[in-house]
Amino acid sequence: MAQDITSLTGEDCFEANSPCCSVTGALSQGDKGYDDILELNQFDGLPYSSRFYKLLSERKELPVWKAKCEFMDTLAKGRFVIVSGSAKTGRSSQIPQWCAEFCLSVQFQHGMVVCTQIHSQQAVDLALRVADEMDVNIGHEVGYSIPLETCSTNDTVLRYCTDDMLLREMMSDPLLERYGVVIVDQAHQRTVATDVLQGLLKDIALQRPELRVVLLTAVEPVPKQLAHFTGSAAPLIGLESPGAGEVVHSSTGDSYFCSALRLVLEIHRSEEEGDVVVFLVTAQEIDLAHEILCHEGHSLSPDLGELLPVAVHPGQPGNLPILGEEETGRPRRVFLTSSPNEDFFWAVSSIRFVIDPGLEKRYVYNPRIRTNSVIIQPISAGQAKSRKQLAGPTGKCFCLYPEDRQLPIEIRPHVVESDISSTVLFLKRMEIAGLGHCDFIDRPDPEGLMQALEELDYLAALDNDGNLSEMGIIMSEFPLEPQMAKTLLASCEFDCVSEVVIIAAMLTVPTCFTVPSADLKPEATQCHMKFQNPEGDHFTLINIYKAFKKCQQDPYCNVEKWCQDFYLNHAALLMADAFRTELTDTLKRIELPISVPAFGSRSNTLNIKRALLAGFFMQVARDVDGSGNYFILTHRHVAQIHPLSGYGAKSPKLGLPEWVLFHDHSFSEDNCLRTATHITPEEFIQMAPQYFFYNLPPSESKDILQNILNHGASQYRDRKPPTSQEEPQTSDRCVIQ
Structure with a gap:
């Protein structure tokens, strides 16, 4: 028994005093207590179970074990x-x-x-x-x-x-x-x-x-x-590669999506058992492929067995496959995914077929227009090799591109094409902690670095020497993008923390809206409209969260069915609830005040907008023609409001406001503003730092704002005289700045 355990635990590595021997290396094989030591788990001191030896025999078959x-x-x-x-x-x-x-x-x-x-x-x-x-x-x-x-x-x-x-x-x-x-x-x-x-x-x-x-x-x-x-x-x-099986190349032109789905159905009809991984490019393609394969699966002969599509979106909850041991008599799973998920299927030993179009979607941040552009580009040679190896030595990989296509040698580092404002805030915090230098393998784009520093300066996160200010130190405590962190701190000033912390949580986790198939979209839109708030999308998110919590607290309400009925993502709402708790705990830890909920009152609505503008004053747009063409002040670009917005739905409840604050702008995907809320130009003037306002590029919209500023028009068009809960009307900048 002792000899068996020796061979299992250390294979041929166990030589006296060899580093490979770990804790047993200090003992020679002739030591009296050697057998007893090896029979006990060195980490918890308990005897090893029979499963340990079973798994160990499997581990020894892995290529890494030889190294x-x-x-x-x-x-x-x-x-x-x-x-x-x-x-x-x-x-x-x-x-x-x-x-x-x-x-x-x-x-x-x-x-x-x-x-x-x-x-x-x-x-x-x-x-x-x-x-x-x-x-x-x-x-x-x-x-x-x-x-x-x-x-x-x-x-x-x-x-x-x-x-x-x-x-x-x-x-x-x-x-x-x-x-x-x-x-x-x-x-x-x-x-x-x-x-x-x-x-x-x-x-x-x-x-x-x-x-x-x-x-x-x-x-x-x-x-x-x-x-x-x-x-x-x-x-x-x-490490020795387990090797790739048969690789089949084919040229499909631009129709890789249809070719991939046809291949899935052909594999199911004619190939042996085994799961399939299909690498697509966009989330929309994953959802559409899932819908098509579900529909096609119902028309297949029962003799072929069940075809089970599984959508695997990177970073999104509720769509992940159950990884584990193979089951007998189960359906053929078709995992629909995208980059960078090559490593995700490390434990799915049942994969026998891989379909790879050789493309991926990348977000490239443009600091001049402060938004991401989406590009579709070839994957790297290394990614292509990893995908081929997923099928194993006995499987097949169908590459939907010519064999002679030249793929890039390496993946382009994200740090040179991403918005690094959050990264710069973190590194500034590390400088205070004594790590004064981050030696990047590839340095960030200089223009992107300057834009990040400028943004942090506008948010009052930096002092005159370029170091973190007291505001910046507090902002870095929150796992939020800098603009949202500033908004949360401003909510402490404006006595609306309870509401803003919900907005921050809902906008940080994946979207709570589910987009169903085309025939159900009108019904989903009607369901979502029930939560719409006339003040804007940020307020609608509060309505959704509060309705979700009310259902949670109702013993007769089935929360998952409620989410399904209203086309909401249950997993995303659970994440938002947990994240809201984490943010609240952080506020308590650093002893910031948490307001009593007052959602719905006029003063609370105004204060929420003030807090939002304190962080997102760089994301303001104006409808220049009354038809929904919004001019973004910071870079003079025109975009539309996203159809999922309360404004985009063109419902009777919400009209098109002239001025909006928006959370996100997707440039090359659909050129839409996402999560928009109505504001007034007077509110913008009050909350935007003066040096940011004067650095805005010339435009008709800026002239309107300048005229209001020159005439001292700080009265809000729709405001009553200030109450004790409201700040007096003034053109001074908010003290949170």
């Missing part, structure tokens, strides 16, 4: 390790366990292990799987931490978390002194958060020589990423 000795030796000798291996090599589940063994071998004197993921669901799935493999309880020795949910303790040995959660943790622990090993998984995706982490970890490692940093990538990193930490190539361990 265990090399990895452990490299980790013991140096501070930085890069491991490159595709989704099904086992890198994301095994490497963190070995790092936990490494920390255990030195009695955790330098800290525990943390492993970052891009998506919350991946962090949860991995933590559950690894806890099972390590034969420990989830939430104790192994845990996870994602936005709005923590399942771990201070003694958790291995914790999975999203990369943004680890960044927020650095605000209170800038040197990450809780951890002896930091693992950045999916580093090849080059998200803003992963790049910021890598930039800061370089500085942290200089101050903490005992810290180990491990990067996990699905594709071989480019030279500048290899050289980032050490100035010369960091140790790279390449």
Whole structure:
């Protein structure tokens, strides 16, 4: 029995005093207590279960297992390790366990292990799987931490978390002194958060020589990423790929969507059992494909078995597949997804077919017009390789593009094409904490950096020296974009926190509206109109949230059915409720006042608009012709209000206002303003910083505002004389500025 356990736990790595031996390396194979030690779980001291050995035999078949000795030796000798291996090599589940063994071998004197993921669901799935493999309880020795949910303790040995959660943790622990090993998984995706982490970890490692940093990538990193930490190539361990099966290339022109769906039906009719992954480009394509396949599935012969489409939207709740062991006699699942989800299916061993159009959608931020443009571009060669490997060595990958198409070598880093205002606010906070430099692998776009600094200056988050002001420090406490954080702080000034915290939560989580099939859209629109508030979309969101909470508190109300009846996303509303609680707790922690709810009163309505303008004065537009063509003041662009807006629905309840404040502008998708609320020009003049107003480009709209300002017209057209709850009429800027 003892010999069997030795071979299972350490394979041929167990040599006396080898780093690969972990805690058992200090004992020779002839030690008297060796058998007993190996029979007990080294992390909780309990005997291993039979499932542990079953899973261990499966783990030994993973490609990553062959590299265990090399990895452990490299980790013991140096501070930085890069491991490159595709989704099904086992890198994301095994490497963190070995790092936990490494920390255990030195009695955790330098800290525990943390492993970052891009998506919350991946962090949860991995933590559950690894806890099972390590034969420990989830939430104790192994845990996870994602936005709005923590399942771990201070003694958790291995914790999975999203990369943004680890960044927020650095605000209170800038040197990450809780951890002896930091693992950045999916580093090849080059998200803003992963790049910021890598930039800061370089500085942290200089101050903490005992810290180990491990990067996990699905594709071989480019030279500048290899050289980032050490100035010369960091140790790279390449994992053997499980290999791709048959690859079929075909040219479909622009009709990849129809070709992909035809392929799904053909696979179901003629191919062997196995699930299918279809990579599409946009969320609309995912939803449309789901609708079509559901319809087509009903007309298929029962002899073929059931076809079950599953929409998998990155980052959205309620649409995730259940990952786990294969079931017998179940339907053929068709996972409809998009980039960057190649790593999402690491545990779906039943996938046999992959359909890949070779395209992805990217959001590229234009700092001149302060909005994202959407571009459709080819995926990278590394992404294409990862998708081919998902089908496994016995599956098929259908590439809907010519074999000779030249794909880009690497993914373009998000930090050079994203709005980095939130990132700059965070880095300014890190400067206060003693991390004065973030050494980016690829530096942000200079124009985007200047725009971010300008925006923070307008929001009064910076002082005259360019450092964080007291306002900026408080803003950085909230997991919100800077404009929304400023709005929340302004609500403390205007005594409308209870309402604004709902707006902040509803606008931060995924949209609560579900868009049904075409034949049900009129019915959904009618349902949504029942919540409309004449003051605007921000107020409508409060109505929806309050109706949801009222249903929750009613013992006779089925909340999920209620959401379904009103075409609302139940999971998104639950997230908004949890996020509202988190924001309220943060306000209490930093001792900011929370107002008594007064929603519906005239003074409360005015104060909510003031708070919104305190943060979103840069997002104001005017209807220039009375027909819904809104001129955006900051960059002189004309857009329309989104059809899902109360104004866009052109309902009798809401007319088209002349001036609106909007939350978001999607430029190249539909050129629409989303979540709009009616304001007056006098309200805008009162709340916008004077130096922002004078920097607006010349326009007829600015002339109207200037004329109002010159004549001192600060009376609001629809206001009664100020009450004790309202501020006196004045053209002075709000004190929150």
